[in-house]
Amino acid sequence: MFVFLLLVAGQRSCGKSHPKPSCHYPPSQWCRSLEIAIECKVQKQCMEVNASRPYQSVPSVAVTLYYESLCPGCRVFISQQLFPTWSMLQDIMTVTLVPYGNAKEIPSGNSPFTCQHGEPECRGNLIELQACIIHLSGHSALQIIYCMESSTNVLSAAKPCLQLYAPSVSWSTVNSCVEGSLGYRLMHANAAMTRALNPAHTHVPWVTFNGEYTKENEDKAMSSLFQLVCQLYKGMKPPACTAAQVQLDRSFC
Structure with missing residues (x-):
């Protein structure tokens, strides 16, 4: 802003x-x-x-996205809906990312998890999860995830995206998290969050608002997350929400 x-x-x-x-x-x-x-x-x-x-006294709209790093639909939602909306409405919304989706905690090879799109996705989940980049980069996490998910190759984009949006976080620190026990522990936490969904998720992307899921809100989010966040916010609407209804001051050069 x-x-x-x-x-x-x-x-x-x-x-x-x-x-x-x-x-x-x-x-x-x-x-x-x-x-x-x-x-x-x-x-x-x-x-x-x-x-x-003027938006601090009213609770923000809490948007939680349960997704998979290599899911085409998830990538489209992050790049075309979630990130653009957050860029304009971050004063009235909070975003929580839970990369796990349809993965399973079943030992396979060197990993305690199996993923719908194979081992590369499990590694992608570890990189993107609140355990690693999200855990280490704080507020910059969504920007990094957007950068990765909108790239041609999600995994190869991780390092340059991290350097671009969180230069103070070293890649070696993230890599240690991904390859160590911390990443697995936090991956387990994401698994627990996903399993605790009520109703249980049947697909990804799966989006909840203020901790609740409805098919109606999901449908609205897929077509215009921006309008839905403006609608759900209970406080005074920020200028971005009302720009279409009012005549704004214009300036030319």
């Missing part, structure tokens, strides 16, 4: 040039902490943006 506002401000000044902050974080993370804002020299702008957000 801050990055968008900053770019708009820059566009309205037309001919004026603005120096870009010199720091080691991508723009999406500039306002994630005071330390990062100071390093990137945008603390004043971040404070102004945070102070203007």
Whole structure:
């Protein structure tokens, strides 16, 4: 949200040039902490943006996606619905990713899991799971997962996507998680979350809102997750939700 506002401000000044902050974080993370804002020299702008957000007193819409890393339908939903919606509505929604889907906790070879799309998917699940990239990269996790899932090869994109969106997290740390006991323990946690679904999932992607699943909401999410999140949010709608109904100020250069 801050990055968008900053770019708009820059566009309205037309001919004026603005120096870009010199720091080691991508723009999406500039306002994630005071330390990062100071390093990137945008603390004043971040404070102004945070102070203007009227959405903090009402609970966010909690979107939880149960999916498989190599499932074509899951990849389409993440790249065409979930990530674009979160990019515009992250002030009023939270996203939890549970990569497991139709996997089974049945020992097979060197892994205690078997996956619908084979061993590469099990490894993909470990990389993407809250155990590893999601666990280690925090707020940047969804951006990394989107980067991977929208790439031609999900697994080969993991390292460059991590470097792009979470440069402070080393690939060796993620790899140690994937190949070690931590990854398996957290994969087991995802398995438990998936098995606990009520009603039980019958396919992926499987999406719950505020912890509940309905076929009606799933159908709406597949066609326009953005409209559904705006509809489900109980507080004052952010400008993105109401932009189609009001005449916005326009600026030209």
